[in-house]
Amino acid sequence: MGSQIIETRGLNLNLQGSHVLKNIDITTHSGQICALIGENGAGKTSTIRCITGLYPPTTGGCSIFGEPAYNMSQKNRNRFGIVFDEGGLYSEMSAWENVLFFASLRGMEKDKIAERYNRLVQHFELKTSLKVGRFSKGMKQKLMIIRELVHEPELLILDEPFNGLDPDSKIFLRDKLSEICSDRGTSILISSHDLFDLEKIADQVIMIHQGRIVADQALQTITGISERYIVTCDNSQLVVSILQGIEGITVVNHTEQSVTFMVESEVIKQPLQVLMQHGIEIQEFFKEKSSLEDFYRTTKQAAVQN
Known part of the structure; x- marks a missing residue:
């Protein structure tokens, strides 16, 4: 098992008077794909927002790479990438312009951005001739992942990456994520309802129900328990x-x-x-x-x- 990447201990979160997360304990390790599952409203996205420092915990704590997630240093923020389902792309820009803009915010030089962008576009077979506003859902998903991989993060966090994708796009995406993890050692945390696709690539499965962790097991254990x-x-x-x-x-x-x-x-x-x-x-x-x-x-x- 690799080194520890994400850790939450006794994480509680209250939002607008509602107890959203209740004593969440999570640990993920390097070079693995961790699946976060649960019904709508279970607390998956709220957990991710705490992990990435977007929500301060009410009590308890979250850390990435051993540093508290809230008020994390820019150095450690540059060590991970995150893709939310709601997007975050500029539709009037081209794919290149989107990637250049976000990578520049991380302090990357244009030549390095271009080199990695071209390689990733080829890797993900993304057609870039259109403005992003005319991209399909699958093309936007690919571009958002490319945007977050340009700086070669050690950790990639994906919130519902399979939403709205056709079967071919789902197969392509999950295969590429598995390849990135195995070939480059990138750790991946995926929140998704697509249990079939997660079963193909996950190493660890964490299930949240009504704001609580109800399961945290290796996928191999889960799929091997039948008699x-x-x-x-x-x-x-x-x-x-x-x-x-x-x-x-x-x-x-x-x-x-x-x-x-x-x-x-x-x-x-x-x-x-x-x-x-x-x-x-x-x-x-x-x-x-x-x-x-x-x-x-x-x-x-x-x-x-x-």
């Missing part, structure tokens, strides 16, 4: 009858060609071996992977009940 298996065979009815007689196995459903079943791991350690010992002729056998969507649904249900 459901699928076996394909010639006679599923016979297989079902055999499985129903094995202690520790529960049949979930079946078709003409396959049977899905659950295993009590404390009873059965090697389900494939058990099936073969019972004379089941197996064509295919694999463990069903849990999805991030399944995890979100069950975690939210538990949070609501509590």
